[in-house]
Amino acid sequence: MGRxxxxxxxxQLAAARPVRGLVLVTPFDSLVNLAKEYFRxxxxxxxxxxxxxxxxxxxxxxxxxxxxxxxxxxxxxxxSRALADAFRPEQASVVVIEGVGHNTxxxxxxYLRAVGSFLDARLPGRNP
Numbered sequence: 001m002g003r004x005x006x007x008x009x010x011x012q013l014a015a016a017r018p019v020r021g022l023v024l025v026t027p028f029d030s031l032v033n034l035a036k037e038y039f040r041x042x043x044x045x046x047x048x049x050x051x052x053x054x055x056x057x058x059x060x061x062x063x064x065x066x067x068x069x070x071x072x073x074x075x076x077x078x079x080s081r082a083l084a085d086a087f088r089p090e091q092a093s094v095v096v097i098e099g100v101g102h103n104t105x106x107x108x109x110x111y112l113r114a115v116g117s118f119l120d121a122r123l124p125g126r127n128p
Contacts, residue, residue: 001115002027004075004102008051015059021122022060023115025067026102028079029054029086037076057086064092065118067111074102093118 002010007027014022028034031051064087068080077096084094095114097105105111 001025004028005031005051008053011053011056011060012051014062015056019062021118022062022064023067023118024053024064024083025111025115026069026072026075026080026105027053027066027083028075029082033082034075034079037079053083054086057083060087060091063118063122065114066092066094067105067114068094068096069100069102069105070096070098071100072102072105 001023002008003025004027007024008031010022010024011027013019028051030053066080066084068077068084069075070077072080081094084092095110097108097110097114100108100111
């Protein structure tokens with residue numbers, strides 16, 4: 001599971017190691033694309049750590065849950081959707097939580113339900 005910047009790390013890890021499932025919360029397709037949203041005048045393509053999740057999507061075979069905050073003020077929904085659209089439709093489930101932002105998402109009961117359901121389906125016998 002990775003949230004925001006951690007989603008880039010989680011994608012790379014899941015591409016390198018076998019996992020039963022991957023949860024990405026407020027993810028983005030690449031840090032370069034996200035930085036372009038805010039810093040159009042800077043040469044963001046020169047970023048050293050790119051967290052280019054799009055690059056690793058073909059290497060992922062596990063089911064993926066992508067959770068998007070509808071009013072995310074940090075990661076625009078189009079960056080999360082760009083990542084979601086790169087997965088095969090049967091591989092990724094997308095849940096958009098209405099009425100929450102980047103830092104209030106975890107307070108939404110729908111967020112906890114979505115993640116819990118995804119984990120329950122992949123980790124039988126887990127104790128919530």
